[in-house]
Amino acid sequence: MKSYLRKVDVRIALFLCLGYIGVFLNRGALVFGKVDGMEKHLKLKGTQYNTLMALFYPTFLVFQIPLNFLCRKIGARKHLPSMLLLAGTMSVGAMGARNFQGMIAIRLLEGFAQAGFISSLYFTFGLWYPRKYLAPRLGFALSSSGFAGIIHNLVNLGFAKIHTNTPTYAWQYQYLLVGLFAILTGVYGAIVIRDYPDTASFLSDEERELVGRIMSKNKLQASVDHKISGRQVVQGLTDWRLLAFMALDFANNYAASSAGNWSPVILKSIGYSTSTTMALLLVPSGVGTAVTVASGLYIRKYGNIALYQILLSVLSTATIIIAVAGVHNNVARTVAVVLFPIFAAPACLVGPTWLNVNMRGVDKSAISNALAIIGTNFGVLANSYAYLNTDAPLYIKGNSSNFGVFAVAIIIALLLRFSYKRENHKFAEQEGQDGSEAGFYNVY
Template identity: 30%
Template sequence: MSPSLEAASDEKVHHADPEVVSVTQENVYRPEVDTSGVKERRLMWKIDLHTVPWLAFLYFLNSLDRGNIGNAKLYGLETSLNITDKQYLIALTVFFFPYALFELPSNLVLKQLRPSRWLAFIMFVWGMSTTLQGVAHNYGGLVALRVILGLAEAGLYPGIVYYLSCWYKRTELGTRVAFFFTSATIAGAFSGFLAVAIHKMDGIGGKPGWAWVFILEGLFTVCCAVATYFILSDFPDTAKFLSETERVWVIRKLRADMKFSASGEKFKVTYVKQALLDWKTWLAMGIYMGFDGPLFAFSLFTPTIINQLGYTSTAANLLSVPVYVWACIVTVIVGILGDRLGKRAAINLALFTTGLAGYIILIASKNAALSYFAVYLAAASIYPTVPNSVAWVSSNVEGSYKRGAVLAMAIGWGNINGAVSSNIYRAVDEPWYRMGHGIVLAYIAIGWLSSLAYYFLLRRENARREAGERDEVIDGVDNKFAHEENGHFESVEKAREEKGDEWSGFRYSL
């Protein structure tokens, strides 16, 4: 180990008790606070209960309101609004442009305005947009409301991921992301049941059943938006449900896990610039592209695909339920394994391989039962890959603003591919939709290749840091490996603060 790393070695050890980091060091957060009485397991349960369940519920509503147009389509939305299949696809497409482009600014605003305020506001807007889709009278109105829906929903997913990364260690994040993301699979399953139930209101108030799907689900989101302002806590250093001692303990724990900015960080444009110039950002965008394109195609068209295999509209909605239940189970299992094993690259490659197999079967199959089985393979690939990739990417970016920017860029680029995948299942290609399945297959291949490159480049960079090639010049530290081109700093702490994950002592997780 090079001398600069030795000087900071006790700062990098991942201890069960973050206070094990010596209180004689200047970098210890609030050294005057005694946290020896904090019980870790009890405190983590407390944090979990105040963050994960409500965030999962919000994402459930997000997924429900984004995808319910697929259920409404089966009950006559196109006929009632007198729109063609092409116009329907355009209405799906326009959602994704604001959905992708607004994610980066949304994450920066979230940090400034606090999660409780910002997430409640965007929820209110998308809830109203969903509700108004139920009273739309024409194609233009539907398109306008889908644009507003995309603009408002853009901030939730990257905001939640960023928010959780500010609360949990790298070895804790995957399980929490998996649990919150399973709400998307539950939404997929529940939307089928809900659409069948709500459709029974057909004719009430002069509204068709598909309209009530939008109205009732949208109004419920609006009510939950108001509740979010009062329920959701903000960041660890200001969380009211924690005592002062608990807040200090959490921040020390995060700093011991190389999350140096855990106690607060002032915004600098340079953090966004670092995100733009970092090669990891661009490979992360490839990984997200590999699962987000398939994700949106899957969630929007699963009922339609099953319907075209020979099942009625109601049966298609109901047969989509067990697919999502299976996806939910696999996502939770993979999330837990990812945190315990830490082999996120291997997990990603295995999941993408499963997806490749599923879509190859869908392309080749002319049997409804075999195609339905392949849908399960696809679900078991796409949904678990999301939280595993999120945890992997976020754990390799240090600095709260940089991490927020990287996540927003990766998620935004992934989401904009939904504009492509929402147009690939055309009515002219039914019932086997081979063109659509082929394009999804290409997306998954991109994700597989990007994951492989990300792994090998991270491993190479870790090896260079172990060899001292990235060591900075630190005042007062005699280090024969130090290079001026790596930076000159007055202390190790300053190097950590300025360079984030580019600091020579930072190690990437594989």
């Protein structure tokens, strides 16, 4: 198994992590573009910037399910690199935008491309990694968004020093760089990845047989020849826990978007320069990335996913309280803005990991991951209008809504814990072994 994991880590996991960095660089370009003068250069008025934030999501949400099943049908080698190439091309094309209307089509096509990559990312991880090894890999993949934040902060810090006479054009260079990164990653993926373990020429016959035997226990062994199972799709759609995971992902990503989308804006509103803002944000980006990686390792070793979710929600709530209580104290607000992403970002790992480590069935995985990602991005979409310039400095709507989603996350974590624990007891009664059904047990 060590040889198998090493080979798959170098090819599959590395590409997926680089691709995840690419799509989050793409998303962050608009966020940091606000700091770099995009509003002034494109002559955006009123809530047009917020509208551009939101326009990404109609195509992203509509195409989640069909594009995930397209990946299931044609295989990851054709599908995933194509999505990255399209996303990168749109980012490069954004350099030519001159007004609000010019960015509309770009944002819609970016949403389409990222829909095809992100939901298929979780699905692909689940097909290559036995669940014992899945959580740490998902932790590394999701922590890649933190690396994207670090890259954006460093690039903006450099632009603040180099382009002092033309700050309104720095956002265009951001789009160029992130576009080229996505394109190169797509080319790399087309070369190194394969569709399924049973068709991977870089694996030995013994490795393919071993992983096939393990994955078949959870009905996660797939190949291009396997037809889509309507029964598994129905099982996914009728499992109430899928709705719970959608709501959990909504809550966690709403909060994380508050941190990622609005931290630069809030720090600038306090009075920090662009270079100081970017330097301050390096701290939560770096620490949040490390905590996300550690979260995956913790979940693999100890489980206790529900309790971990509750802990992160409580700590995130505490940072919002600090921000509200210290609204007229710039030091308190700065500390809160820096701490909030450290707790909010790792929580985004909980839902996808919890869903996939308890997954049985390839096509149930395809439909479940697609719908869970829809929940994730409804959270991000809803956050697009959470922090308006007119609400500064209290941002009552944004902060109070975060209190609400933290409460939702805690309640759902408790419900899922109860459900999975109860199901394990049923398995124990049926099989005579605690938490087992032909070797399967739920992690909670």
